[in-house]
Amino acid sequence: MxxxxxxxxxxxxxxxxxxxxxxxxxxxxxLAGGHSLIPAMKLRxxxxxxxxxxxxxxxxxxxxxxxxxxxxxxxxxxxxVETSDEVKSSCPVLSEAAALIGDPLVRNRGTxxxxxxxxxxAADYPALTLCLGAEIEATGPSGSRTIAxxxxxxxxxxxxxxxxxMITRVTFPVLGxxxxxxxxxxxxxxxxxxxxGVAAMVTLDxxxxxxxxxVAITGAGPSVFRATKVEQALTG
Amino acid sequence: xxxxxKVTVNGVTHEATVEPRMLLVQFLxxxxxxxxTHIGCDTSxxxxxxxLVDGVAxxxxxxxxxxxxxxxxxxxxxxxxxxxLHPLQKAFWExxxxxxxFCTPGVIMSSYDFLKxxxxxxxxxxxxALEGNYCRCTGYQNIVKAVKKAAQSMS
Ligand SMILES: Cc1cc2nc3c(=O)[nH]c(=O)nc-3n(C[C@H](O)[C@H](O)[C@H](O)COP(=O)(O)OP(=O)(O)OC[C@H]3O[C@@H](n4cnc5c(N)ncnc54)[C@H](O)[C@@H]3O)c2cc1C
Ligand code: FES
Ligand code: FES
Numbered sequence: 001m002x003x004x005x006x007x008x009x010x011x012x013x014x015x016x017x018x019x020x021x022x023x024x025x026x027x028x029x030x031l032a033g034g035h036s037l038i039p040a041m042k043l044r045x046x047x048x049x050x051x052x053x054x055x056x057x058x059x060x061x062x063x064x065x066x067x068x069x070x071x072x073x074x075x076x077x078x079x080x081v082e083t084s085d086e087v088k089s090s091c092p093v094l095s096e097a098a099a100l101i102g103d104p105l106v107r108n109r110g111t112x113x114x115x116x117x118x119x120x121x122a123a124d125y126p127a128l129t130l131c132l133g134a135e136i137e138a139t140g141p142s143g144s145r146t147i148a149x150x151x152x153x154x155x156x157x158x159x160x161x162x163x164x165x166m167i168t169r170v171t172f173p174v175l176g177x178x179x180x181x182x183x184x185x186x187x188x189x190x191x192x193x194x195x196x197g198v199a200a201m202v203t204l205d206x207x208x209x210x211x212x213x214x215v216a217i218t219g220a221g222p223s224v225f226r227a228t229k230v231e232q233a234l235t236g
Numbered sequence: 237x238x239x240x241x242k243v244t245v246n247g248v249t250h251e252a253t254v255e256p257r258m259l260l261v262q263f264l265x266x267x268x269x270x271x272x273t274h275i276g277c278d279t280s281x282x283x284x285x286x287x288l289v290d291g292v293a294x295x296x297x298x299x300x301x302x303x304x305x306x307x308x309x310x311x312x313x314x315x316x317x318x319x320x321l322h323p324l325q326k327a328f329w330e331x332x333x334x335x336x337x338f339c340t341p342g343v344i345m346s347s348y349d350f351l352k353x354x355x356x357x358x359x360x361x362x363x364x365a366l367e368g369n370y371c372r373c374t375g376y377q378n379i380v381k382a383v384k385k386a387a388q389s390m391s
Contacts, residue, residue: 001278008239008256008302038298039280042259051256053303103368105283105295105346191281192367 003041007050014139014168017054022141022164024050030166031055032075032114035106060113060168065090068174074113074167082107090174093181097128097199100185102192113167116152119159119223122193126153126224128183130216131199134172140165156222178211179203186219194219198227202234210235241305245270246314254301260294261285263301264311272312272341276370283369286342287311293349295368312341315348324348324386333382335373343369347383355391359384 011017021028027049031037034055040046054060060075063086070090072081081087081098088095101107101115101124115125116136129136129149136147138161152160161167175181181201185194196219205211213234215227238253245268252267264270264287275297276284285297288310296309315322324344327333334340343366350357350365357365362383363376371379 002259002262003257005255005257008300034298034300034303035280038259038300041257042278042297055303103283104350104365105286105293105368106280108292108294109298 001042001044003038004044004047006041006048008053009050010053010056013057014059014166017052017057017166018139018141018164020050020052021166024052026163028052030117033077033110034114035102035110036114036118036120054166063087065174068176070172070174072112072170072172074169075111076113078102078107078110078112078115079104081112091132091172091181092175093132093183093199093201094128094172097124097183097185100124100183100187100192106192112170116170117159117161117167119153119157120193121156121221121223122188122195122197122219123224124183124185124194124197124218127194127197127199127216127218129170129172130224130226131183131201131214132172132181133201133214134170136167137169137171138162138165139168144168146171150226153223153225158223175201178205196220239302239305241302243301243304243307243309245309246311256300256302258301259297260287260289260299260301260304260309261296263304264296264309267301270311270313274338274341276338276342281368281370282339282342283346284339284342286345286369288345288349291349291352293346310345310348312344315344322348323389324351324383327382327386327389328379331378331382331385333374333379339369339371339373343371343379347386351383351387351390355387357383357387 029048031051031053060073062073064071078098078101082095134149136152183199185197200215202213203211213231215230218224242251264273274284276282280298287296346369362380
């Protein structure tokens with residue numbers, strides 16, 4: 001199926017992408033890995049007037065550890081998160097979860113920034129970001145701000161991003177001693193999206209009691225959410 | 237609204253003007269007449285359209301032709317060299333890795349990318365690697381055998 005026609009512009013830097021976003025207004029859409037946007041355009045569920053291709057912006061494609069923080073650029077693909085040695089050692093649950101997204105071809109192109117911005121109610125990364133207490137860096141015409149995952153996911157396909165803003169990176173905690181995390185997913189056999197996915201992070205104190213617990217669930221509501229009653233029941 | 241693009245496909249560089257909405261798979265099939273790459277769905281799921289973009293297996297129905305500007309594409313037509321089938325193609329033939337053949341070009345292009353990264357895979361790894369390629373005929377058994385055989389003959 002063929003999408004509606006549109007104007008195509010390639011942005012070579014964040015600066016350029018932001019300028020284009022403000023110039024073109026609400027009719028514009030960013031194109032990252034294209035694995036949510038293009039299928040929606042083919043079905044004409046989405047028909048942007050302008051598509052701003054950010055997939056070539058190198059500055060958004062790197063992974064960097066800085067002390068106890070792991071910074072992942074918005075354009076890092078699911079495949080890279082799955083295979084990165086840095087992610088495997090700093091936050092292994094993230095690469096385990098990335099390996100469960102769609103299929104290898106989807107993972108070759110889909111990006112973490114695209115997945116979070118799209119905010120599909122059955123997507124995997126929202127559960128991981130929320131459970132791990134990650135921070136999303138949003139950059140707009142007046143600079144960057146940090147949005148806690150707890151405030152980012154607003155509803156079905158709806159996030160706290162303002163118009164004119166884009167995600168530039170996502171920062172995860174490095175999981176230290178005493179902290180463990182896991183992601184369990186029941187995949188839809190055809191689409192491989194989560195029928196339900198549960199991410200949990202537990203920190204034990206010296207005596208083996210649960211100091212803190214965070215549980216996030218995807219696929220079972222209009223948007224990802226924290227299972228606060230489960231968290232309360234497990235703490236202590 | 238046309239964009240001039242320069243794309244290298246199977247080693248040959250093509251220049252063309254395309255509408256932004258033209259999908260890479262349409263460009264390959266309708267402009268270059270390389271009809272070995274198939275279209276099996278409208279939902280980016282089946283993998284029949286898989287090609288290599290700068291060496292990475294990609295669903296060519298989920299990328300615009302204009303995005304291929306400056307890139308190197310390999311399709312199923314680009315695998316045989318000097319009239320000899322590629323070891324993957326040979327193995328699919330010998331192991332009966334296809335029935336109707338509709339999914340086969342995509343399965344082979346995915347396997348090509350996979351074997352480059354994992355030259356000596358287990359059966360389970362092969363099955364995981366092909367999760368993005370649907371086959372409605374074979375039940376996958378002979379596809380897996382063919383990929384295994386190709387891996388052995390390539391190593
Ligand atoms: C067959 C199939 C199976 C899939 N299975 C799964 C699955 O199991 N689990 C899962 O989680 N996902 C799944 N997906 C979705 C996949 O992970 C997408 O890659 C992801 O949702 C979107 O990322 P993208 O880079 O492709 O974004 P795009 O499609 O390029 O963009 C998606 C949206 O985000 C916006 N956007 C992109 N980047 C930014 C940015 N940096 N800042 C602000 N806005 C931005 C775009 O404007 C657009 O509105 C599947 C997709 C397919 C086709
Ligand atoms: S035609 Fe089905 S995934 Fe491309
Ligand atoms: S051989 Fe017919 S779909 Fe695979």
